[in-house]
Amino acid sequence: xxxxxxxxxxxxxxxxxxxxxxxTDKDVKDAMREVKLALLEADVNFKVVKDFIDKVKDRAVGxxxxxxxxxxxxxxxIVHEELTALMGTTQSKLNFSPKAPxxxxxxxxxxxxxxxxxxxLGGYLKKMGKRPLLIAGDIYRPAAIKQLQVxxxxxxxxxxxxxxxxxxxxxxxxxxxxxNKHGNDVVIIDTAGRLxxxxxxxxxxxxxxxxxxxxxxxxVVDAMTGQDAVNVAETFNHRLGIDGVILTKLDGDTRGxxxxxxxxxxxKPIKFVGMGEKLSELEPFYPDRMASRILxxxxxxxxxxxxxxxxxEKKARELEKKIRTQEFTFEDFLEQLQQMKKxxxxxxxxxxxxGANTKQLKNLEMNDKELIHIEAMIRSMxxxxxxxxxxxxxxRRKRIAQGSGMTVQKVNNLLKQFEQTxxxxxxxxxxxxxxxxxxxxxxxxxxx
Amino acid sequence: MLKKWISKLKKEQNEEKEDRKEIVxxxxxxEFTAESHxxxxxxxxxxxxxxxxxxxxxxxxxxxxVEKELWPEEEPVREKTGFFAKLKEGLxxxxxxxxxxxxxxxxxxxxxxEELFEEIEEILITADVGVSxxxxxxxxxxxxxxxxxxxxxxxxxxxxxxxxxxxxDLNKSHALHMDPLPAIILVVGVNGVGxxxxxxxxxxxxxxxxxxxxxxxxxxxxxxxxDQLEIWGNRVGVDVIKHQEGSxxxxxxxxxxxxxxxxxIDVLICDTAGRLxxxxxxxNELGKVRKIVERExxxxxxxILLVLDAxxxxxxxxxxxxxxxxxDVSGIVLTKLDGTAKGxxILGISSELNIPVKLIGxxxxxxxxxxxxxxxxxxxxxxxx
Numbered sequence: 111x112x113x114x115x116x117x118x119x120x121x122x123x124x125x126x127x128x129x130x131x132x133x134t135d136k137d138v139k140d141a142m143r144e145v146k147l148a149l150l151e152a153d154v155n156f157k158v159v160k161d162f163i164d165k166v167k168d169r170a171v172g173x174x175x176x177x178x179x180x181x182x183x184x185x186x187x188i189v190h191e192e193l194t195a196l197m198g199t200t201q202s203k204l205n206f207s208p209k210a211p212x213x214x215x216x217x218x219x220x221x222x223x224x225x226x227x228x229x230x231l232g233g234y235l236k237k238m239g240k241r242p243l244l245i246a247g248d249i250y251r252p253a254a255i256k257q258l259q260v261x262x263x264x265x266x267x268x269x270x271x272x273x274x275x276x277x278x279x280x281x282x283x284x285x286x287x288x289x290n291k292h293g294n295d296v297v298i299i300d301t302a303g304r305l306x307x308x309x310x311x312x313x314x315x316x317x318x319x320x321x322x323x324x325x326x327x328x329x330v331v332d333a334m335t336g337q338d339a340v341n342v343a344e345t346f347n348h349r350l351g352i353d354g355v356i357l358t359k360l361d362g363d364t365r366g367x368x369x370x371x372x373x374x375x376x377x378k379p380i381k382f383v384g385m386g387e388k389l390s391e392l393e394p395f396y397p398d399r400m401a402s403r404i405l406x407x408x409x410x411x412x413x414x415x416x417x418x419x420x421x422x423e424k425k426a427r428e429l430e431k432k433i434r435t436q437e438f439t440f441e442d443f444l445e446q447l448q449q450m451k452k453x454x455x456x457x458x459x460x461x462x463x464x465g466a467n468t469k470q471l472k473n474l475e476m477n478d479k480e481l482i483h484i485e486a487m488i489r490s491m492x493x494x495x496x497x498x499x500x501x502x503x504x505x506r507r508k509r510i511a512q513g514s515g516m517t518v519q520k521v522n523n524l525l526k527q528f529e530q531t532x533x534x535x536x537x538x539x540x541x542x543x544x545x546x547x548x549x550x551x552x553x554x555x556x557x558x
Numbered sequence: 559m560l561k562k563w564i565s566k567l568k569k570e571q572n573e574e575k576e577d578r579k580e581i582v583x584x585x586x587x588x589e590f591t592a593e594s595h596x597x598x599x600x601x602x603x604x605x606x607x608x609x610x611x612x613x614x615x616x617x618x619x620x621x622x623x624v625e626k627e628l629w630p631e632e633e634p635v636r637e638k639t640g641f642f643a644k645l646k647e648g649l650x651x652x653x654x655x656x657x658x659x660x661x662x663x664x665x666x667x668x669x670x671x672e673e674l675f676e677e678i679e680e681i682l683i684t685a686d687v688g689v690s691x692x693x694x695x696x697x698x699x700x701x702x703x704x705x706x707x708x709x710x711x712x713x714x715x716x717x718x719x720x721x722x723x724x725x726x727d728l729n730k731s732h733a734l735h736m737d738p739l740p741a742i743i744l745v746v747g748v749n750g751v752g753x754x755x756x757x758x759x760x761x762x763x764x765x766x767x768x769x770x771x772x773x774x775x776x777x778x779x780x781x782x783x784x785d786q787l788e789i790w791g792n793r794v795g796v797d798v799i800k801h802q803e804g805s806x807x808x809x810x811x812x813x814x815x816x817x818x819x820x821x822x823i824d825v826l827i828c829d830t831a832g833r834l835x836x837x838x839x840x841x842n843e844l845g846k847v848r849k850i851v852e853r854e855x856x857x858x859x860x861x862i863l864l865v866l867d868a869x870x871x872x873x874x875x876x877x878x879x880x881x882x883x884x885x886d887v888s889g890i891v892l893t894k895l896d897g898t899a900k901g902x903x904i905l906g907i908s909s910e911l912n913i914p915v916k917l918i919g920x921x922x923x924x925x926x927x928x929x930x931x932x933x934x935x936x937x938x939x940x941x942x943x
Contacts, residue, residue: 147689153871156684220894221750221867252789253782260781305897332750336686336871338899359749362834364873387749 133181138170141185145405152365152404155340158374166192190401197370197397198379204235205353207325210295211243211286215322216356217315217346218330220303223358225254227330227384228300229261230392231356234382235296236267243294245285246271247278247318248302258300265389268294278302279317286322299324306345319350326353328381331372333360339368340375347376357395358384367404438532440496444488447481486514487524499525660718667711670703674711678718685902688872691909695721719936725905726932730914733929735861735888739769740818742826742851742858746844746885747865748877749832752893754783756865756919757827758790759927765794769824774814775800776807776847779831787829794924797821807831807843808850815854826858835880848885863916865891868901878907889916892930896921 142163149159166189175184206212214231216224225248232242244262246269248254255271262269270285282299289297299318304311319327329343329352346352355372360383369380380395488496490513495502502510502525511518660681667674675696682692698721699714708714734743743760747753754777761771773791775798777783784800791798799814811828818826830847833840851860864887866874881887892901895918904915915930 150683150689151872153686153873156680219869219897221752223750251786253785256785257780257782264781305894307898332867332869334748334867334870334873336869336874336899336903337684338686338869338897339871341898342869359834361836362748362873363836363876364871367871 133170133173133175133184135171137181138167138185141182141189142167142170145186145189148406149367149370149404152367152406153334153336153339153371154367154404155337155371155374158340158371161374162192162196162370186405190398190405193370193401193405194398197373197400204381205325206296211289212296212326213286213299213322213324214296214326214328215282215299215301215318215324216328216330217301217350217352218303219305219332219342220251222303222330222332223384224248224303224330225257225261225300226387226389227356227358227382227392228258228298229265229267229389230384231382232262232267232298233265233389234392235298236265240296241294242267242296242298243285243289243292244269245282245297245299247281247285247299249274249276249278249281250302254300254302261389268292270297278314279321282318282322306342312345312349315350328352328354328356329372329376329378330356330358331368333357333366333368333383334362334364335368335371337371339371343372343376347378352376352378354379354381356380356382356384356392360384361386361391365404365406366400369400370404440488440491440499440528441493443528444485444496447485447488483514483516483520484524487511487516487521490514499528660715664711664715670709670711670714674714675700678714682902685900686871687902688875688906691906694909695725695905722905723932723936725909726915726936730912732889732914732916732931734916736825736859738859739824740822740826740855740858741824741861742815742818742828742855743861743863744828744830744848744851744885745863745865745891746830746881746887747832748834749780751832751865751867751870752891752919753777753832753865754786754790754829756863756891756893756917756927757787757829758794759919759924760917761790761796761827762794762924763927764825764827765796770822771796772814772818772821772823772826773798774811774826774828776810776814776829777831778803778805778807778810783829783831808847811847811850812854815851818855826855835877835884841880841884844881845884860888861916862886862888863891864889864913865893866901866904866907868892868895869897869899870903872903872906874903875906875910878911878913882911882913887913889914891915891917891919891927893919895919896926 145166146159146163149162150156154162166185169192170185170188173184173188175181179187204212204214216228216231218224228244232244235242244258244267246255246258248258255274259269259271270281270288272281272284276284278301285299286297288294299322301315301318302311304315306312318324327350329346331339331342335342343352343355355376355378357366357369357372357380360366372378373380380400382392383395385391385393487510490510491502491506495506495510507518507521507525510516511521514521660678663674663677663681667677678699679692679696682695683689687695699718702708702717702721703714706717708717735741745753745757757773761773764771771794773787773796775784775787777787778801781803784798784803788798788800797817799810799817801810801813807830814826814828817823828847828851830844831840833844835841848862862885864878864881866877870877878887878890890904890907890913892904892915895901907913908915918928918930920926920928
């Protein structure tokens with residue numbers, strides 16, 4: 111496999127970079143070389159890659175390197191962030207016209223998946239409570255109309271067709287009239303696949319656009335498309351002014367660099383992705399997932415996450431010290447909670463707490479809600495209270511309970527547990543030293 | 559700098575992995591011009607496509623490679639222009655896209671230097687040749703230029719041409735393996751690459767060569783795929799063996815083979831449903847179809863054609879590998895070369911997988927399926943006869 115070992119190589123190369131402090135020119139350059147390769151192998155257009163790399167380079171040089179990240183990892187982190195940002199936000203929204211029917215037109219190259227996508231979109235809209243109508247505007251490809259009819263029948267969505275001897279412009283117009291009469295509030299016009307350099311057929315699309323004024327013109331793009339994706343997106347956008355993109359066949363193993371190319375040249379959101387052959391498999395677009403996929407550096411990214419975790423571990427170690435010296439306060443605890451939230455699932459973040467190993471923690475059942483409650487209670491304390499919990503008396507407890515929407519009992523519990531924890535943590539730490547096995551300890555805050 | 563990092567990387571790769579052979583197959587970074595679309599207008603003046611009334615509920619759907627169909631009447635005129643002219647005509651865009659660029663670059667530089675190589679490399683990557691294949695080509699270009707002491711930029715042209723041609727020519731036949739008759743051709747590929755359309759064109763081509771052709775509607779999955787093939791069958795004037803949508807494709811192929819035997823058919827062309835190569839079950843199904851072919855039609859010459867869309871990027875290599883594992887692909891059909899896509903990925907495929915390109919689709923007409931001839935192809939690419 112072409113990409114195999116890419117992540118490995120990348121890691122190897124990145125680990126060599128050892129400088130600390132700020133990212134140097136060289137750090138960035140070396141890492142960028144790998145990123146460039148990854149992007150090109152993912153079929154991101156050459157020019158788009160170049161622009162992107164230049165941009166990221168500017169941002170990255172001089173950037174602080176987080177402790178416990180290598181400079182290379184830091185660069186990748188920036189790349190991933192930039193890539194995600196470039197990809198836009200999760201936006202699977204369609205523009206609906208205040209006056210029915212909303213007209214959606216699907217355009218694209220041959221074989222991109224317009225007819226299938228038309229069906230999927232119809233199904234999606236139907237689920238939303240709309241009453242869609244499919245218009246069979248592909249009069250060229252043999253059996254294209256039939257295909258749409260079959261799709262429509264499967265989804266129980268009406269299909270409007272006038273055969274293949276009427277011009278698509280006329281069909282589109284008549285279809286909308288039909289929708290008006292039959293109370294369909296969304297129409298989806300399926301058009302014939304065409305090459306973007308096909309003058310006659312592109313003109314035909316322009317004519318349809320002029321005639322029916324669609325609210326959404328969506329370009330359907332095969333996720334496997336290579337370098338040419340920019341030409342396609344550019345031309346379709348230039349001639350029709352597309353409103354968004356649907357990326358199809360993403361259930362294959364393509365890295366899908368076309369997504370970035372299209373996004374970069376057309377500056378239009380990717381609204382949906384096609385994830386399978388079933389008519390229900392139309393999903394919203396997730397920029398961060400796409401960024402990871404294109405980079406093909408799942409391993410590296412998780413490595414970076416881990417590195418970040420170890421960065422927090424340093425803080426945690428300070429914490430441990432505090433605990434030992436009994437300085438542990440609610441403020442520290444709050445900070446810890448926040449770190450935990452950043453890091454995702456509880457099971458993972460607990461690994462960073464010193465003295466607590468995974469095995470021991472397995473017995474713990476925690477839920478994030480509990481954490482939210484704890485956080486709320488701590489936040490309802492004054493700074494003074496957080497630093498010195500012993501001053502929390504009855505009326506303070508009442509206030510804290512009210513402020514956090516909890517009961518006084520809960521606050522009592524928290525305080526009790528906090529004290530226990532302090533002791534426990536100390537024990538943990540001591541125990542770690544003396545006995546390696548570590549019995550089944552109960553982790554005070556989250557125990558049942 | 560691309561160049562540099564690429565070559566550095568390349569070196570690393572070579573050090574680490576011997577398995578990455580040095581290959582240089584450059585092939586058609588071809589891009590072909592769109593041919594005029596007289597066909598399309600014709601169609602809607604009134605041609606009988608049977609796009610149907612009745613709907614039979616079936617499983618699922620994927621989109622078809624759509625190529626607008628043209629009508630035979632207009633074709634003969636072009637046909638007389640012969641392969642080369644046709645190809646050249648089809649390649650006009652490509653020449654503008656690649657060769658013109660190469661020429662431009664060569665003109666801009668007097669001396670052969672690193673920067674020049676970088677520019678050529680960029681051109682290749684933009685043609686979907688892929689990073690590693692491009693690196694291999696450039697390395698070869700660089701070392702041979704050194705060997706032959708080429709220092710003038712303009713002398714690099716013929717060298718590049720030579721390398722591209724070598725890359726494409728696998729010392730394998732690029733003609734369809736149909737000797738002795740009867741023959742069976744199994745057509746496979748992912749969704750939307752143009753399988754059914756290519757079959758229609760191929761049937762037309764073989765029929766006009768005087769062969770008795772039969773089609774098997776093995777795509778029982780996608781909505782209206784059978785109808786699509788039937789329309790092609792009517793148009794070309796060949797019979798289609800079909801079952802209902804949703805039936806077992808292996809059974810269709812089995813029946814078609816029996817029919818081919820009974821009717822003394824020369825060439826049986828079997829359509830299959832488009833499938834993404836990472837869907838294991840579907841690939842297994844394909845393996846089953848192939849087994850039927852082996853068992854029931856052992857005496858026939860076999861050709862297993864993988865249809866690739868020229869617009870596809872590096873994923874095409876994956877497609878070729880996995881399909882090859884599943885059914886031993888014997889040749890590639892590269893479609894949609896009449897757009898601006900250059901289909902450079904077949905260079906990587908021919909060098910890495912050693913599968914010859916056999917047919918190329920350069921337009922939407924019935925006659926726009928061409929045999930692939932590497933030398934003529936490269937010549938046409940460089941605008942030379």
